[in-house]
Amino acid sequence: MFALLSRIHHILNPPKVKKDDHARTLNFGCLGAAKITPGALVKPSHTHPEVNLYAIAARDEKRAEAYAKEHGFQKSYGGENGYQDLIDDPNVHVIYNPLPNGLHFEWTMKALKGGKHVLLEKPATNTAAEAAEIFSLAASKNLVVLEAFHYRFHPAIQRVRAILDSKELGCINKISASLTAPAGTAPDGDIRWSYKLGGGSTMDPGCYTVNVLRYLACSNPTAVLTARAVPYSSRPEHQKVDKMFWATLALEEDIIGELHSNLDEAKIFGIIPRIPKLSATVQCEKGTVEIFNFLIPHYYHSITVSPTGKPRRIEKAYSFNGVWKGEDWWTTYRYQLEAFVDRVQGRAAQTWIGSEDTITNMKWVEEIYAKDGFGSRPTSKYVYRGDSK
Incomplete structure (x- = not known):
């Protein structure tokens, strides 16, 4: 209990570190005043000696100023040209892009055009073709471009993968x-219900399920066997926007994958919120392994290993035990920031999500949408025409 409380305290109040005078400080510029930014970038930056929160841009100039003041950014850009003004600032080294999915491609391409590295929120784009163009x-x-599947950088999910790789439980079946997320997580009118902006359950929590399936299987799908989705509402604008989906996939090595996500899980009796489902279970020839809370394991998680005919054991992994950098209270986002900065600075990262990983994940999100009839999200109208103005 003390360890849990200590972790939560440090997660919510991360100690600020002195900036490293002997290393190049990276000035981060953030596109948009997104709700995810404080947890995904602001707080992790306080404990990284090479990260500086330099500037924030928002469509509303006053909102940009208020956001900068609240979260410690040195500058703000606002108005119709705010995003581009931020990219054009020569002091910005890195762009963090947490904009709506449908804007990821355009503004990541513009950031790259401006010579900036990009930490890009997931899903990277609306289509696999767009992801391929970004990495090209x-x-x-x-x-450097990194799709921010933050959970992949935490010791917990890597420990599950190590158990599977050890073949203690045999081959994966x-x-x-x-x-899932309880009703109200994305209220009516939220961008996650906008088809034009790349909304839908498969794009939001669903892209994580596709990713963790591929990561733990250490292989890729070969076919979507079944897929079913339910629209957010009966209104015409929501007929292609799923609030939940189920899919069964065939993977290499004769592995079967079963996926489910729900961005709006109904309350029990209409009043009691349901506990989110945050698990992944791997059934093998000689037993099973399940990780509870693979998404945000820094708060709490459990890895339950059940070998056939042997006692069950429960493991936890909050750090790399000195083998690599990290503290027990580091969040998934802090581990991710460490890896991203290492790559930008020319150092080896503890782990990485490469271009093919991102492109392939988006491909299978699209394949699920094709199978359930909802179709891929709209392709961006932005066309890159070289670096000329």
Whole structure:
């Protein structure tokens, strides 16, 4: 209990560190005043000696100023040209892009065009083709782009993968992954219900289930066997926007994957919120392993290993035990920031999510949408025409 309370205290109140005078400080510029930014970037930056919260841009100038003041950014840009003004600032080294999904492609391409590295919120784009174009441009300019599947950088999910790789439980037969959110998480009118902006359950929590399936299987799907989705509402604008989906996928090595996500899980009796489903279970030849709370394991998680005919055991992994950097209270986002900065600074990262990983994940999100009939999200109208103005 003391360890839990200590972790939560440090997560909510991370100790600020002195900036490293001997290393290049990276000035981060943030596009949009998104709700995810304080947890995903602001608080983790306080404990990284090479990260500086330099500037924030928002469409509303007053909102940008208020956000900068509240979260410690040195500058703000606002108005119709605010995003581009931020990118054009020569003092910005890195762009953090937490904009709505449908804007990821345009503003990541513009950031790369401006010579900036990009930490890009997931899902990276609306289509696999757009993701491929982003990484092609990044490679041509020797710039770093990372799709922010933050959970992948935490010791917990990596421990599950290590158990599977050890073959203690034999070959994998089936993987089930679920991720749900209680009703009201995305209220009516939220961008996550906008088809034009890349909304939908499969795009939001669903992209995590596809990712964790592929990561734990250490292989890729070969086909979507079944897929079913339910629209957010009966209104015409929501007919292609799913609030929940189920899918069964065939993977290499004869593995079956079962996925489910729900961005609007109904309350019990209409009044009692349901406990979110945050688990992944791997059934193997010689037993099973389940991780509870793979999404935000820094608060609390459990890894339950059940070998056939042997006692069950429960493991936890909050740090790399000195093998790599990290504290027990580091969040998934803090581990992610460590890896991202290492790559930008030319150092080896503890783990990484490469271009093919991102492109393939988006491909199978699209394949699920194709199977359930909802179709891919709209392709961006932005066209990159080279670096000329």
